[in-house]
Amino acid sequence: MASYNTTLILLDERKDTKNFLFLFHEQLKSLGILIEKENSFLVYNNKKNDIEPSPIELTEDISDFEIINLLSQWKGLGILEYSHADIEFIFSINYLSWDGVHIEGIDITAIDSFLLDDSISKKFNNMIFKIIKFLNYEIVVGNISNLDLTEDLESIKKIIEKKSFEIDSRNW
Structure with missing residues (x-):
């Protein structure tokens, strides 16, 4: 089975960022998916015409609540690393926001996907499909390695319409 390096999930509607992040965090924990704090950072997404805050090094001293709260405060949101046993x-x-107010999507990336054997x-991939079950989505596509997520959301949707993907909710 092929690895889907990055899977993009566009939500069916804009969501309140803070509420979504806290609920989604609890849903991830129910699957045994935890924020990775060892040698890890909260990295803020770049927003055009704004300078994003510096990454924050995560430690065991920072609670998940504090991490989610910090993430929700930046209009461009950002990236967290996770682990699962x-x-x-x-x-x-x-965590993606194109309007700078709401969360509108997420992408899930296997950082070392080139190391994956078929069983891993x-x-x-099974974990991705479990995560998807928690979300009301408009579309799920992967592997999106050639899709530029810094484009505006409507442009991204138009590009997706013209392409096919290894994971593609349009085919489900």
Whole structure:
């Protein structure tokens, strides 16, 4: 089974960022997916015409609540790394906002996907499908390695319409 390096999930509607992040965090924890704090950072997304805050090094002293709160305060949101006992590498979730007010999507990336063997790849892909079940989405596509998420949301949707993907909710 192939690894889907990055999977993009566009939500069915704009969501209140803080409420979404706290609920989604609890849903991830119910799957055994935890914020990785060892040698990890909260990295803020770049917003055009704004300078994003410097990354924040995560430690065990920073609670998950504080991390989610920090993430929700930047209009561009950002990236956190996660771990799961069955997945033998760290993966990231990039929380996306194009309007600078709401969360509108996420992407999930296998950071070391080139190291995946078939059994690990299958576990990772199964985990992605479990995460998707928590979300009301407009579309799910992966592998999106050639899709530029800094484009505006409507442009991204138009590009997606013209392409096919290994994971594609339009085919479900």
